[in-house]
Amino acid sequence: MAVTKEFLKEEREQAWRVDIRKLLKNKERTALTRVHMGEVDANERILSNIEVNTGLSEEEAVNEAKRCLDCPDPTCITGCPVEINIPKFIKRIEQGDYLKAAQVLKQTSALPAVCGRVCPQEKQCEAKCFYQLKMKKEPVAIGHLERFAADYERESGQISVPEVAKGNGVxxxxxxxxxxxxxxxxxxxxxxxxxxxxxxxxxxxxxxxxxxxxxxxxxxxxxxxxxxxxxxxxxxxxxxxxxxxxxxxxxxxxxxxxxxxxxxxxLPRFMNIPGENYIGILSSNEYLTRVNLMDAANPKTDTPVISGKNVAVIGGGNTAMDSVRTAKRLGAKRAMIVYRRSMEEMPARVEEVKHAQEEGIEFLNLTNPVEYFADENGRVNKMRVQKMELGEPDASGRRRPVVIEGSEYDIEVDTVVVSVGVSxxxxxxxxxxxxxxxxxxxxxxxxxxxxxxxxxxxxxxxxxxxxxxxxxxxxxxxxxxxxxxxxxxxxxxx
Missing domain, CATH: 3.50.50.60 (FAD/NAD(P)-binding domain)
Structure with a gap:
C-alpha cells in the first residue's frame, strides 16, 4: 500500500487518540486541582510596593508538578517562544530536585525569575497544556512553577551560571x-x-x-x-x-x-485631542519611568511626579494596569481605567485586572475621552468623555467601538496618564x-x-x-x- 500524507496523518491522529486514553486513565494526576498562589491582602499592598504574589511553598510546588501528565507530545513547549523544556523542569520539581529544575530553565531562558512573574503563560505555554487543549480543565501552573524554581535557587545561594565556550575574540x-x-x-x-x-x-x-x-x-x-x-x-x-x-x-x-x-x-503615543498638553497629563512611559527609576514618588526628589487624587488612566493593556495601580499606591482616592472597549476585550492579563479590581480600581469601560479642561494655572481639572457601544469586528478581530451620540459627560480629574500604545x-x-x-x-x-x-x-x-x-x-x-x-x-x- 502506498504511504500517502493522508495515511501518515491518520496514523499520527490514531496514535494521539491512544495517548489521550492513556493520559486520561491517570486518575491520580487528573484528579488534582490547580494550585492557587498566595497574595498579599489588597488593603495592605496598596500602601507600599510590596510584591503582590507571594510564591509557592515546596509542598504546593511538588503537588502542582504532579499534575503534569508527561505528554508524549508536549505541546506546552511549542507554546513557549524560548522553547523551555517544560516537562523536564517540572519533573525535577516533582522529584524534589529544585536546583536541577532551575538549571533546566537556564538552558534556554536567561530570565526565568522574570518570566515566572510577568509572562502571559495563559496565552502561551499554558494555553497549549493538554488539560486546556483536550480536557477543558485548568492547565498546569507552568508560570508559578517556573517562578518557584528560580526563586528557590536564588534564595538557596547556590545560583548556577550556564557554561560558556572558550572566548573567540569576536x-x-x-x-x-x-x-x-x-x-x-x-x-x-x-x-x-x-x-x-x-x-x-x-x-x-x-x-x-x-x-x-x-x-x-x-x-x-x-x-x-x-x-x-x-x-x-x-x-x-x-x-x-x-x-x-x-x-x-x-x-x-x-x-x-x-x-x-x-x-x-x-516613544509614547497620544490621542491628539483638545487640551492634551495641559499640566498633569503625561504618558504612561514617563509616569512609570519617573516612579520606577527616578524616585518620583518622593516629593523631595529632583523630578517628582504629579500625584493626583483623581487619576484617570486611558487604555486597557498591562501598562495601563501598572499605571493605575501605581497611582493608587501614590495616594489616589479615585483611580480609574478609561477604556473604549468592553472588559472582555481588554488586552491586559486577567491576573492584572483581578488585582486592580481587588485594589479598588474603578473601570469605566466603553468610555473614551474627547477633551480636557484646566484651571487658571493650566492644570487639568476635568475630562470630557463619551460613551461607546460595540459594532462589527475590526482588523484585530475585536468588535469596533462606536460612539453613542449625545452621551458626553464630564469627570473631575487632576492627573491623566495616557496609555494607548507606544512607537x-x-x-x-x-x-x-x-x-x-x-x-x-x-x-x-x-x-x-x-x-x-x-x-x-x-x-x-x-x-x-x-x-x-x-x-x-x-x-x-x-x-x-x-x-x-x-x-x-x-x-x-x-
Whole structure:
C-alpha cells in the first residue's frame, strides 16, 4: 500500500487518540486541582510596593508538578517562544530536585525569575497544556512553577551560571538592555563571543526596570538575573546612547564586528485631542519611568511626579494596569481605567485586572475621552468623555467601538496618564539612513534570521514588533543570536 500524507496523518491522529486514553486513565494526576498562589491582602499592598504574589511553598510546588501528565507530545513547549523544556523542569520539581529544575530553565531562558512573574503563560505555554487543549480543565501552573524554581535557587545561594565556550575574540555590541538584548547577550556569551550591552538609561534592565512596577517585578530579582550574565562574561555600559554617545561607525572602529538592536518602543503615543498638553497629563512611559527609576514618588526628589487624587488612566493593556495601580499606591482616592472597549476585550492579563479590581480600581469601560479642561494655572481639572457601544469586528478581530451620540459627560480629574500604545525608539533608525524601516518606524528584518538590511546588524523585540510581551522579545533574542552565530561562522569560513 502506498504511504500517502493522508495515511501518515491518520496514523499520527490514531496514535494521539491512544495517548489521550492513556493520559486520561491517570486518575491520580487528573484528579488534582490547580494550585492557587498566595497574595498579599489588597488593603495592605496598596500602601507600599510590596510584591503582590507571594510564591509557592515546596509542598504546593511538588503537588502542582504532579499534575503534569508527561505528554508524549508536549505541546506546552511549542507554546513557549524560548522553547523551555517544560516537562523536564517540572519533573525535577516533582522529584524534589529544585536546583536541577532551575538549571533546566537556564538552558534556554536567561530570565526565568522574570518570566515566572510577568509572562502571559495563559496565552502561551499554558494555553497549549493538554488539560486546556483536550480536557477543558485548568492547565498546569507552568508560570508559578517556573517562578518557584528560580526563586528557590536564588534564595538557596547556590545560583548556577550556564557554561560558556572558550572566548573567540569576536566583539559583539548589543543596543538596549531589555529582555531581547539580555537574552541575546546570554546566548552569544555561551558561544564564546565578547559581548557588551549598551544601555541609554542609568540602570540596566530596560523595560524590566523602567516599565514594570516593583509590586509586579522587584528590581532585586532583575539584578540577580543580570548578575548571572555578568558572571558569564557579558559587559554592561549604562548612560550610553548609541547614535549619540558613539555611532555605529565609532563602535566598529573599536573592533565590534556585529550588532543586535533591541532598543525597544519607548516613544509614547497620544490621542491628539483638545487640551492634551495641559499640566498633569503625561504618558504612561514617563509616569512609570519617573516612579520606577527616578524616585518620583518622593516629593523631595529632583523630578517628582504629579500625584493626583483623581487619576484617570486611558487604555486597557498591562501598562495601563501598572499605571493605575501605581497611582493608587501614590495616594489616589479615585483611580480609574478609561477604556473604549468592553472588559472582555481588554488586552491586559486577567491576573492584572483581578488585582486592580481587588485594589479598588474603578473601570469605566466603553468610555473614551474627547477633551480636557484646566484651571487658571493650566492644570487639568476635568475630562470630557463619551460613551461607546460595540459594532462589527475590526482588523484585530475585536468588535469596533462606536460612539453613542449625545452621551458626553464630564469627570473631575487632576492627573491623566495616557496609555494607548507606544512607537519604536527612532534613534537607531535615524542615525543609520541605510537601515530599512517600515512606515510605523519599526526595523525591517528577515522573519527567520532577524537580520536587517545592514548584514552585520540584527534586531528584535519592540523595535521590530512595535510592542509585545517580554517573552516574545526574549524569543527574538534567542533566534537572532543563533542566526548571528551562523552568519559570523559563514563569514569566517568564506
Amino acid at each position: 566583539k559583539i555590541a548589543v543596543i538596549g538592555s531589555g529582555p531581547a538584548g539580555l537574552t541575546f547577550a546570554g546566548d552569544m556569551a555561551k558561544q564564546g563571543y565578547d559581548v557588551t550591552v549598551f544601555e541609554a538609561l542609568h540602570e540596566i534592565g530596560g523595560v524590566l526596570k523602567y516599565g514594570i512596577p516593583e509590586f509586579r517585578l522587584p528590581n532585586s530579582i532583575v539584578d540577580v538575573e543580570i548578575n548571572s550574565l555578568t558572571k558569564m562574561g557579558v559587559k554592561f555600559e549604562n548612560n550610553f546612547i548609541v547614535g549619540r554617545t558613539a555611532t555605529i561607525e565609532d563602535l566598529k572602529e573599536e573592533g565590534f564586528e556585529a550588532f543586535f538592536t533591541g532598543s525597544g518602543a519607548g 519604536p525608539n527612532p534613534l537607531i533608525p535615524s542615525s543609520l539612513p541605510q537601515l530599512e524601516t517600515t512606515r510605523w518606524g519599526t526595523i525591517v528584518v528577515d522573519e527567520e534570521k532577524l537580520q536587517t538590511s545592514i548584514p552585520e546588524m540584527f534586531a528584535g523585540g519592540d523595535i521590530v514588533r512595535g510592542g509585545a510581551t517580554v517573552i516574545l522579545a526574549m524569543g527574538d533574542g534567542r533566534n537572532a543570536a543563533a542566526a548571528m552565530h551562523n552568519y559570523l561562522q559563514d563569514k569566517l569560513n568564506a
